[in-house]
Amino acid sequence: MLNRLFFVLLIFFFTSASVNAAELEPWYKEVLQAGNPNSLSYFTFADKDCGIDGALLDELLEGVLIRSRVKPIRGFDDLIYLSVDVSCTSSVNAFSVSIRFGRYQPKPSILYDVSYGGVGGGTSLDPTYMLNGIKVGIEDAITDYISANFNL
Numbered sequence: 001m002l003n004r005l006f007f008v009l010l011i012f013f014f015t016s017a018s019v020n021a022a023e024l025e026p027w028y029k030e031v032l033q034a035g036n037p038n039s040l041s042y043f044t045f046a047d048k049d050c051g052i053d054g055a056l057l058d059e060l061l062e063g064v065l066i067r068s069r070v071k072p073i074r075g076f077d078d079l080i081y082l083s084v085d086v087s088c089t090s091s092v093n094a095f096s097v098s099i100r101f102g103r104y105q106p107k108p109s110i111l112y113d114v115s116y117g118g119v120g121g122g123t124s125l126d127p128t129y130m131l132n133g134i135k136v137g138i139e140d141a142i143t144d145y146i147s148a149n150f151n152l
Contacts, residue, residue: 035079037149050088076104094121
């Protein structure tokens with residue numbers, strides 16, 4: 001029962017950003033239109049307590065981008081990048097996922113205040129649950145990126 005409730009809450013947290021932002025704010029749409037729309041730089045980080053391999057997180061993000069026909073570029077080469085940051089606290093079985101677009105240049109570097117991530121917890125830190133939620137968040141972010149750049 002607790003696992004089912006945990007899964008429902010996890011999906012709620014990860015989908016709330018895209019459900020609430022059916023129409024992109026004009027300033028945010030302009031942010032997402034910076035640079036080459038056919039490629040997107042990215043940066044990922046996974047805390048060791050999460051049990052998620054960084055290479056697996058990269059593979060997940062790159063898979064979503066490639067299926068969306070957007071070339072993934074690791075690093076900060078484009079004017080805008082997608083940041084995926086996963087932090088965990090194993091002592092209380094809680095995790096936080098931050099999925100945001102950011103800008104590295106021109107300085108100052110910033111992360112935009114529209115998050116596609118969320119928080120969760122349960123009886124254990126299950127990487128499968130986390131990865132499913134992370135994938136949904138990345139898909140929501142890329143959907144906004146594509147709709148802003150290709151007028152969909």
